[in-house]
Amino acid sequence: MIQLCSNDDPPVSFTVPRKAVELSKTIKTMLEDLEGFDMEQTPIPLPNVDAPTLELIVKWVEQHQDDPPPVEKPRVEDDDSDDSDADDDQEPEVVIPEWDKKFLPTDDEQKNQLFKLLNAANYLEIKPLLDIGCKYVADKISGQTVEWVRDYLNMENDYTPEEEAKLKEEIAWAEGL
């Protein structure tokens, strides 16, 4: 068993089976690097994850610990890409399983919890969780207006009116489809 600690003060700790916790690539790599130390006794602090989020993460990894590992596809080399973090392991399609549908904090009141979960999944490198979370958000904003998306994602329109007009002109043809 491995202990994980949230970033709260005082930290809240969760005890998770090693197999489950290794769904997080970040933690898996860390445990491998610390081979030889008695990790059962050393809580792992997670500075980016608060207690409610960590609780969700723990629930998810415990549920999915026996999942078959995702099939590793050969990476598509993107030779003209300048971003190093382009992670192009492309699944043909992401389907959110039934259990996960119920699991995801999908109420509008829990929206920020969902974003925190995405952030944690990203930080902990739990790709399947990130996939379904992002897929959920994408489904949610799919077909919605720009204003709705801004509101839903708590994003601020930081364009100047001039920039906005210019952009509008540039992609005006994208609308009305």
Place this chain on the structure above:
Amino acid sequence: MAALEAENARLQAEIDRLGRTLTDVSERIVSGRLTGELPDNFLEQFSQLPDRPLEHVLRFLPALQVAQMRHVSRRFNHVIRKCSKSMPKKGSKGSVVFKSCNAGELTVAWIDDRSIQVAEKKLTGDEVALSELLRFCISGSIYFGEGLSAADKVLDQLSKAWLTIRPEVVVFAGDLSQTSRDSLRAFLVKVEPSIRRLNFQYTRNIDDALLSDDVIGAAGRLDGLMIMPMFLGSKLRDINIGDRTLLAMADADHISSYGSVAGCSSITPSGIRAFVEKWIKKERPKPGRQFSCCRKIQQLYELSFYNCANVTPAAVEEACGDLLKKGTMMAVTRASSVSEPGERNGQQVSFTVLCPSSNRYLHIRFHIAPNPAHIVFEPRPVNFAKDKFVFNDYVNNHEDLDPEMEDDDIDDYDGYDAIDYDDDEDN
């Protein structure tokens, strides 16, 4: 003083901004519409998430919406621009056909590599909506068919930096009266990394100033070039393409390369000589490289000149005579066939240069219409209905496909085909 004023203005702006933010926050508290709890931590905000989850969300969105989402904020715009290249692309092969059968109406049809129509959009008025191409990796062909299908407004949209199009074949077969040189050039620059064949076939209304060596040169190295304007009943207008384009075509390296030009009076016999010299030099087998003697496929490079004022068989023979007669590595035939009445120079002539060591041929032909093999026909969907008889294996192979797929909106056709970047290797 000016500096102080600037500083003052900056501070005032900052105060205004803070004021607005404060009002904003107060409003949220009052209305309580922000999820019930105020963000006490940056990371709770979607907008503060790292790029990766944001990109991830965008990858799941329909292509059309991705374009619209650039409006949301600078951050979105930035991420979309940044990752549009690595966005999963739908349909790695296929054709996009632009047609304008009625004035002011543009039809865009996407046909995949199995000749199944994936989508068709009719765009009316001035609206040119091509955003569905955003995620397309067109490694097949772009065909500008009937009507004003390649007008500036269409080409300008296709030339946008954030669209990813990689056509190997581009065909202009419509009316170019509303196409300007600048837009055409920008479009060719855009497709330069992938384009291999560029055809202007039976194109109407090519303006005198539209084509030039510079414009064609923007497309980079081509394996096939056809400039064959429509001139039914009227005099063929002069096309401003000269030796430079011709010489560049000698770089082509394809199993069947071609250059078919009509009405290009700037092409000269000495230009053709330079081409032949370059071709011979290139075709000479490289030391140490063995060509299989049992190679069956004859590799052919075909040059056709049609009504090019300065190119006559006699003049070309005079200019290239020694090259064409060089017996050591070239076998030369001169074939004169029945003359076509009414043609200038009235004779169909072709020279053949053979490079036996590589089994490659160069044909130089005069007054012969372009080889039908090089004409690209408009891609059309194969129509088949599931209730009909299966006519052949081709249909048989695809009967398991969802019959509804033809009508489905692209947005539902959300395949995640790997990106084919092969074309970039030989830039």
